[in-house]
Amino acid sequence: MNAKTSPSVAWAAAMGRALELATKGPLTGGNPRVGCVLLDSEGAICAEGWHEGSGTPHAEVMALANARAAGMSTKGLTAVVTLEPCAHTGKTGPCAEALLEAGISRVVFSVDDPGVDSSGGAEMLEDAGVEVIRGVMNHEGLTLIERWHHAVRASRPWVTLKWAMSWDGRAAAADGTSQWITGPATREKVHQDRSEHDAIVVGTNTVLVDDPSLTARTPSGGFYDHQPLAVVAGNTEVPATAKVRAHPGGFRHVPGHDPIALLRELFAEGIRSVYVEGGPTLASAFIEAGVVDEIHITVGPMLIGGPSTAVRDLGISTMSEAIGLDIRDITRLGDDVVVTARPRSGK
Ligand SMILES: NC(=O)c1ccc[n+]([C@@H]2O[C@H](COP(=O)([O-])OP(=O)(O)OC[C@H]3O[C@@H](n4cnc5c(N)ncnc54)[C@H](OP(=O)(O)O)[C@@H]3O)[C@@H](O)[C@H]2O)c1
Known part of the structure; x- marks a missing residue:
């Protein structure tokens, strides 16, 4: 010195x-x-x-x-x-x-x-x-x-919740199709985000409707070095042919509807961060349980209309109960807008 x-x-x-x-x-x-x-x-x-x-x-x-x-x-x-x-x-x-x-x-x-x-x-x-x-x-x-x-302080993994929606707040069309609401640049970011979490969680219905592989792939199509554990939450059996069963980071089916119990189970196995990718029913359950630390809302340039809202009923009946968001970042990727926000007051 x-x-x-x-x-x-x-x-x-x-x-x-x-x-x-x-x-x-x-x-x-x-x-x-x-x-x-x-x-x-x-x-x-x-x-x-x-x-x-x-x-x-x-x-x-x-x-x-x-x-x-x-x-x-x-x-x-x-x-x-x-x-x-x-x-x-x-x-x-x-x-x-x-x-x-x-x-x-x-x-x-x-x-x-x-x-x-x-x-x-x-x-x-x-x-x-x-x-x-x-x-x-x-x-x-x-x-x-x-x-x-x-x-470590909360004894449960950090939770990043992500969804893609149209400008009118829809996560899918009436027939259940949702590919693709957002463009390639946003999907590249999603793959990178997957590679930066210990686990990905989706609900059983997303597996039944979309049959996603949930792998984390680089822009050139290869696998990122780190592949998260792929977790499917819910009571319905995951089909033997579901792509997610062959996930390179491992596959886990966790029956039940309790996000807190699910997170505790994953924490006990050394999982410190999870990326919740929906669908809307699972996303809403995590929000209601007050266990979402960060939300990535990706908005694609379209209107879909119809009943498939990105978030379902949260039990909120009046504006004073609305969950406020602290906006951390807003980025334009191609024609998409990616918003990073954190729920206020623990929800
Ligand atoms: N835009 C997007 O970002 C996005 C992302 C994913 C999916 N999607 C679309 O969303 C649609 C599927 O949405 P979804 O809401 O029906 O499916 P989902 O959230 O993937 O799955 C819902 C199912 O998960 C199980 N589950 C697990 N934990 C639960 C809990 N805590 N509370 C309630 N249910 C729980 C229940 O099934 P059990 O009966 O098996 O217990 C429930 O019916 C598809 O059209 C898909 O394409 C869109």
């Missing part, structure tokens, strides 16, 4: 780099994206690490290993890490312990670990005499791992 740079400015700069490194890790899976840099006594970055996904070394451990591989002593270094170092043994050992063993003298981190089992790393380090500074670039750190963080 040079004489003119205050420590907090230098840590923020290092945290900026740690946040950048974290994005090399996967958006999906049971573990969050984490980045770490090690600083020498001058405040210069001397080693870097990030987490590449469940079962692989955590960011701190990768950074320590990289320092050692470069012939450096780790004693007295500062570790700047995007998430509080964990204190528990999962598929790998506790990072707080690894930092202590390495002789790290200061740990700067952005976000407290919300996990019941994994938190406590900061306390462990402080008890051992390590200086701990928390909350540096906290907003950016939280934004990076928003879905995972929300899921």
